[in-house]
Amino acid sequence: MTDFTDEELALDPHFADQFEAGFRPACQLYLISPPTIGDDFVDRLAQAFDGGDVAAFQLRLKGLDDDAIAAAAGPLQALCAEREVAFIINDSVALAQRLGADGVHLGQGDGDPKEARKLLGPKVQIGVTCHDSRHLAMEAGEAGADYVAFGAFFPTTTKEVTHHAEPSVLGWWTTLFELPCVAIGGVTADNAGPLVAAGADFLAVSGAVWNHPQGPTAGVAAFKDVLASKAPPPR
Numbered sequence: 001m002t003d004f005t006d007e008e009l010a011l012d013p014h015f016a017d018q019f020e021a022g023f024r025p026a027c028q029l030y031l032i033s034p035p036t037i038g039d040d041f042v043d044r045l046a047q048a049f050d051g052g053d054v055a056a057f058q059l060r061l062k063g064l065d066d067d068a069i070a071a072a073a074g075p076l077q078a079l080c081a082e083r084e085v086a087f088i089i090n091d092s093v094a095l096a097q098r099l100g101a102d103g104v105h106l107g108q109g110d111g112d113p114k115e116a117r118k119l120l121g122p123k124v125q126i127g128v129t130c131h132d133s134r135h136l137a138m139e140a141g142e143a144g145a146d147y148v149a150f151g152a153f154f155p156t157t158t159k160e161v162t163h164h165a166e167p168s169v170l171g172w173w174t175t176l177f178e179l180p181c182v183a184i185g186g187v188t189a190d191n192a193g194p195l196v197a198a199g200a201d202f203l204a205v206s207g208a209v210w211n212h213p214q215g216p217t218a219g220v221a222a223f224k225d226v227l228a229s230k231a232p233p234p235r
């Protein structure tokens with residue numbers, strides 16, 4: 001893997017796009033499904049959306065094949081469309097294409113974002129896991145990702161994680177690049193302040209919403225203050 005020099009960054013046409021002047025929107029919630037869902041999940045998702053603004057919903061059902069995920073996706077995708085929430089499929093470009101999803105999230109072992117772009121076209125959002133790596137994030141940006149995801153910031157029981165990120169990576173990214181960044185991993189309304197302050201464009205959250213003692217509506221509502229805690233910085 002090559003490291004990017006300052007000259008390469010300055011000359012690369014894709015990165016140049018990302019330096020366009022503009023305003024960074026406020027931090028938004030990116031909701032991730034629980035690892036398993038029951039028949040009542042569409043109702044629970046609606047309850048979550050009732051709690052406040054959710055920008056995106058990712059269907060992440062590890063261990064199920066594409067047919068099984070597709071069978072579950074219909075009403076969830078319809079609800080997302082009704083509530084104007086982007087519907088994102090985890091891991092599978094083929095499934096995202098088959099369902100006409102708004103986006104796909106790719107980990108480092110889930111396929112090449114450039115190939116995904118060729119298959120999905122320019123309108124579908126492609127997100128890429130970058131762990132705690134500035135290098136992976138720049139590679140993802142160069143490959144045409146629509147967002148980069150850093151994490152895990154905090155301990156989580158939703159996924160076994162091997163990488164730990166610090167908020168400084170968000171500050172570094174947002175100072176240099178327009179491309180949105182997502183903070184993930186054990187994020188709660190109580191610990192998210194430093195992530196928002198560092199410039200996270202999205203908080204990706206699962207357990208804090210689905211395991212909230214007062215239910216998913218309260219789980220989403222709990223993020224309202226921290227999301228509003230920092231005005232979007234001028235760019």
Ligand SMILES: Cc1ncc(COP(=O)(O)OP(=O)(O)O)c(N)n1
Nearest residue numbers: 090105106107108129149182184204
């Ligand atoms: C928004 C977001 N960020 C990171 C991940 C993790 O993706 P990956 O590393 O491929 O791990 P799995 O989620 O597939 O277990 C994500 N899903 N979403």
Ligand SMILES: Cc1ncsc1CCOP(=O)(O)O
Nearest residue numbers: 156158159185186205206207
């Ligand atoms: C999918 C994923 N990738 C890194 S941490 C994580 C789990 C996110 O869920 P939670 O918000 O419950 O920690």
Ligand SMILES: [Mg+2]
Nearest residue numbers: 091106107110
């Ligand atoms: Mg993955």
